[in-house]
Amino acid sequence: MIELKSVSAGYGKCGIVHDVSLTIPEGKVTALIGRNGSGKSTLLKAMLGFIPRSGGDILFNGIPLNRMSRAEIAREIAYLPQGKNVPDISAGRMVLHGRFPYLKYPRKYREQDFVIAEDAMRQMGISGLAQKRMAELSGGMRQKVYIAMALAQQAPAIVMDEPTTYLDIGEQFKFAGMVRQLSESGKTVLLVLHDILLALKISDQVAAMQQGRILQCGTPGEMVDSNVTGRLYGVAVKSFRTDRGVQYYYEADGESL
Amino acid sequence: MGWKKRMQGRRNRKRNGEVQGGWRQRHWRLLLGGACLLSLLAVCSSLCLGNVNFSPARLVSLLAGSGGGMERSIILYARLPRTLAASFAGAALAVSGAVLQNVLANKLASPGIIGVNAGAGLGVTLCCAFGILSGGAVSFAAFAGSLATVFLIFLFSSRTSASKTTVILGGVAMNSVLNAICESVTVLDTDVAMLSIDFRVGGFSAVSYTRLVPAMVLILLAFGVLFTLCNELDVVTLGDETARGIGLSVGRYRMLFLVLAALLAGAAVSFAGLLGFIGLIVPHFVRRFAGNESGRFLPLCVVAGAGFVTFCDMVSRLLFAPYELPVGILMSVIGGPVFLFLLVRHKGGHRYD
Numbered sequence: 285m286i287e288l289k290s291v292s293a294g295y296g297k298c299g300i301v302h303d304v305s306l307t308i309p310e311g312k313v314t315a316l317i318g319r320n321g322s323g324k325s326t327l328l329k330a331m332l333g334f335i336p337r338s339g340g341d342i343l344f345n346g347i348p349l350n351r352m353s354r355a356e357i358a359r360e361i362a363y364l365p366q367g368k369n370v371p372d373i374s375a376g377r378m379v380l381h382g383r384f385p386y387l388k389y390p391r392k393y394r395e396q397d398f399v400i401a402e403d404a405m406r407q408m409g410i411s412g413l414a415q416k417r418m419a420e421l422s423g424g425m426r427q428k429v430y431i432a433m434a435l436a437q438q439a440p441a442i443v444m445d446e447p448t449t450y451l452d453i454g455e456q457f458k459f460a461g462m463v464r465q466l467s468e469s470g471k472t473v474l475l476v477l478h479d480i481l482l483a484l485k486i487s488d489q490v491a492a493m494q495q496g497r498i499l500q501c502g503t504p505g506e507m508v509d510s511n512v513t514g515r516l517y518g519v520a521v522k523s524f525r526t527d528r529g530v531q532y533y534y535e536a537d538g539e540s541l
Numbered sequence: 542m543g544w545k546k547r548m549q550g551r552r553n554r555k556r557n558g559e560v561q562g563g564w565r566q567r568h569w570r571l572l573l574g575g576a577c578l579l580s581l582l583a584v585c586s587s588l589c590l591g592n593v594n595f596s597p598a599r600l601v602s603l604l605a606g607s608g609g610g611m612e613r614s615i616i617l618y619a620r621l622p623r624t625l626a627a628s629f630a631g632a633a634l635a636v637s638g639a640v641l642q643n644v645l646a647n648k649l650a651s652p653g654i655i656g657v658n659a660g661a662g663l664g665v666t667l668c669c670a671f672g673i674l675s676g677g678a679v680s681f682a683a684f685a686g687s688l689a690t691v692f693l694i695f696l697f698s699s700r701t702s703a704s705k706t707t708v709i710l711g712g713v714a715m716n717s718v719l720n721a722i723c724e725s726v727t728v729l730d731t732d733v734a735m736l737s738i739d740f741r742v743g744g745f746s747a748v749s750y751t752r753l754v755p756a757m758v759l760i761l762l763a764f765g766v767l768f769t770l771c772n773e774l775d776v777v778t779l780g781d782e783t784a785r786g787i788g789l790s791v792g793r794y795r796m797l798f799l800v801l802a803a804l805l806a807g808a809a810v811s812f813a814g815l816l817g818f819i820g821l822i823v824p825h826f827v828r829r830f831a832g833n834e835s836g837r838f839l840p841l842c843v844v845a846g847a848g849f850v851t852f853c854d855m856v857s858r859l860l861f862a863p864y865e866l867p868v869g870i871l872m873s874v875i876g877g878p879v880f881l882f883l884l885v886r887h888k889g890g891h892r893y894d
Binding site: 334 | 646769770772773775776778779780782783785786787788789790832833834
């Protein structure tokens, strides 16, 4: 469980994130939504200790963030950043680097690290890509490599910043299945998503951010009922029941999509 | 054979310390072995050939310490220091360039770009301006100059938390300031221009053990530290956020790598003068064959850099004997076209970005 207690953070004098309190429950999928520049990514970075906080506390299973070293944080949370550059190494090596936080100086990968990396790749169905260079892979494949890396990190929580950007609809679909699978295997998942329908579909909890504050946080049903997206984006999300569960669609100015 | 199978092979063999088994590993060993062989050949021929030629057998017996007072002196006090200097300078500059290119994520980075060369140049110019002209003093001044620059880089990068672009821009600014001071000194005192030209062109003709040994020790130390940090270097190149995400303090390590690279370059420049080109082309050349994983990349850079510079130095001595061509010029003449050829011919890599 990750608890944020009135966290404020940002760059320079005026902060970006103000007084955010949020609990990310264990083994559940939490989605963070909000307009561009509403402070989602900044909140993630503050949560991981990448940028200094100007106030508040962050607790991982009750342990405050300030008491943890960078490697200890990495063993608690695996982080998939938003803008990933493409390093010139093989995919297998990339996944293996997920074991980095467990190494002590001089940091050499051990036998068990290879085994864990191999398992992570098998779990993502990319064992065959180990020898491929990262630059040779498609966006979706690269995404899988990064997720395999996060799995190899064996952290109880995984945080992903806009993981579906650059993925085609088929890959997005597969991604949704993957997130479900992760959560079923007991991982805590926190996603920043721009695709509201996807967020509503795959998450157990949705938190909406506006101008650096949490506007509302609740289950997908509650978020739809209170028309949060209408207030955030001017585009409402409506739902209807089918025999295969609740379906969502966008509606703005009387037109639906 | 797939990675998986190879992994199982690994597990069966229970061998540690190797990155991946199978073809790639063998391929790399072959590459390293071949490069070692070629470099050794360059070193041996550099020891044997010159105004007086020795056969390899004679070389061995002379080095082992049997007879021949005059010949022994030639080997021990002319050829050996010169060959050592060429190989150490080559290795240090190549590795320095390789580290800088990776750490700054910039293909154009080389020791010159962060101001180390300019710092050393300023040290030498000032030294000459004060009328101190002994080889040892010039070498010391070059080293002090580059160390001072290393310190400035350290301060600058810690103030800017070692941001990649800022370090490069800062280096360019530092270069231009240091060069400006250099130029003004040479304009005011024209003798200095003549005196420091040897240093600016670079070369190994005036090398002696007193100049060489301290720099060699420093280079070996820096190599020692660097080779235990290969995985950290790889992780830094993954990008700042990914690296932080897997628990590396990127800023701190980038600073450490910058200082190590600057130390290597500074030590090399202190006895070899300004040989800029190696730091740029050797890493690129090696990367084409060995890939970008530091555990393989850096050792190969050491061997290739040492071999290339030793070879060039030997040719520069022999080509117009008894006159000598400055080795820097020869390196550009040989290395430049080879590099261009590689850029045009080699498929894959960064051709389409």
